[in-house]
Amino acid sequence: MGMRALVVSAPDTVNLREVPRPEPPAGWARIQVARAGICATDLAVMAGQAGVSFPVIPGHEWMGIVDAVGSEDDGEWIGRRVAGENEVSCLLCPACRSGRWRWCPHYQQIGFGRYGGSYAEYLIAPIYGLHPLSQAVSDLQGALLEPAAVALGVLERAALRIGETVTVIGDGPIGLNVLIVAKAMGARRIIVGGEQPVRLAMAERLGAYRVVRHPNEDLVAAVTAGHGQSDVVVEATGTESGLQTALNLVRPEGRLVVAGFAHGGQAVISPDRIHLPDVAVIGAGNNPGWMGRTVALVEDGMLRTDHLVTHRYALAEFADAFGTLSQRGDGLIKAVFEINPH
Ligand SMILES: [Zn+2]
Ligand SMILES: [Zn+2]
Known part of the structure; x- marks a missing residue:
């Protein structure tokens, strides 16, 4: 049987095609995708910048219903609503x-090459990475668990404690997810710096203590005016200016999390700016292990990120979706594909 999928056959060559439905091997399930988050990382995947092999079906933020399993022993999974992790490793x-399976020599990610992602009517995923969703998690929220888990990973790596201050540089979906999770973790005075008025207005609605629009306003001046430097700074732009600003904002002995994708870009910084103030610089480019707890937090009403969704598309509207995303146009904050409504 066939299915429709967005197939990227070469850099920036995307088509909606009829392709065979993937068959799950033993230990895997096939999921009929209901909703898929559209992520800027996938623009890099489509452009061939993320170390992908073509052809590729992108998409790594998803939820759906298990419709087939590779082994009879896993039959209980059929019909379950699930979200899933994208990591495939040898175990x-x-x-x-x-437990450090991100560093498995056989590590692969769904949606980045060999294993097709969620911009399709079906995908296959290992059962060990599936998380059943109760009715407390809507389809929309289910498709947004992965970026929320990334944000939880960012803040847990920073060892954020209740009552600490946080500055987020970058108003994209990851920056806004960090804001939401930091509030849930008990941070105070979360300041968000960005360039998009719509996104900064969203940050205010989500409870940011202060938003700063640069380049019009100086983030360093705003943060330090009366509030001191931040305990934790999250750099979510992947730019040199973001990193420079972050080093100006983090307090001595504070923690700076590098959470933005630079696509190979360079940054020149003096080691003294890390060495002399005893700043801890923490990388957060991967997300192993936070999905299960994110699901639990959402189910118990402690975390909610579906307010971020401003745009919904059918798969056939992909050109419009990716165009709006790459331009950050039309007030877009977070978009999803609605694939198999049920
Ligand atoms: Zn993503
Ligand atoms: Zn392994």
């Missing part, structure tokens, strides 16, 4: 056996 090597 047997020393890295996997110590």
Whole structure:
């Protein structure tokens, strides 16, 4: 049987095509995708910048219903609403056996090459990465669990404590997810710097203590005016100016999380700016292990990120979706594909 999928056959060559439905091997499930978050990372995937192999079906933020399993033993999964992790690893090597399966030599990610992603009517995923969703999690929210888990990973790596101050540089979906999660974790005075008025207005509605629109306003001046430097700074733009600003904002012995994708871009900084103030610089480019707790937080009403969705598209509207995303036009904050409504 076939299915429709967005197939990227070469850099920036995307078509909606009829392709065979993937068959799950033993230990895997096939999921009929209901909703898929549209992520700027996938623009890099489509452009061939993210180390992908073509052809690729992108998409790594998704929820849906299990419609087939590879082994009879897993039959109980059929019909379950699930969200899933994208990591595929061997589970047997020393890295996997110590729980650091991101560093498995056989590591692959759904939506980045060999395993097709969620910009399709169906995908296959390992059952060990599936999370059943109760009715407390809407389809829309289910498709947004992955970026929320990324934000939880960012802040847990920073060892954020209740009552600490946080500055987020970048008003994209990851920056706004960090704001939402930081509030849920008990941070105070969360300041968000960005360039998009619509996104900064959203940050205000979500409870940011202060938003700063640069380049019109100086983030460093705004943060330090009366409030001191931040305990935790999250750099979510992947730019040199963002990193420079972050180093100006983090307090001595504070934590700076580098959470933006620079696409190979360079930044010149003096090591003294890390060395002398004893700043901890923490990378957060991967998201292993936070999905399950994110699901639990959403189910219990402690976390909600579906307010971020401003645009919904059918798969056939992909050109419009990706065009609006790359221009950050039309007030777009977060977009989703509505694939199999049920
Ligand atoms: Zn993403
Ligand atoms: Zn392994």
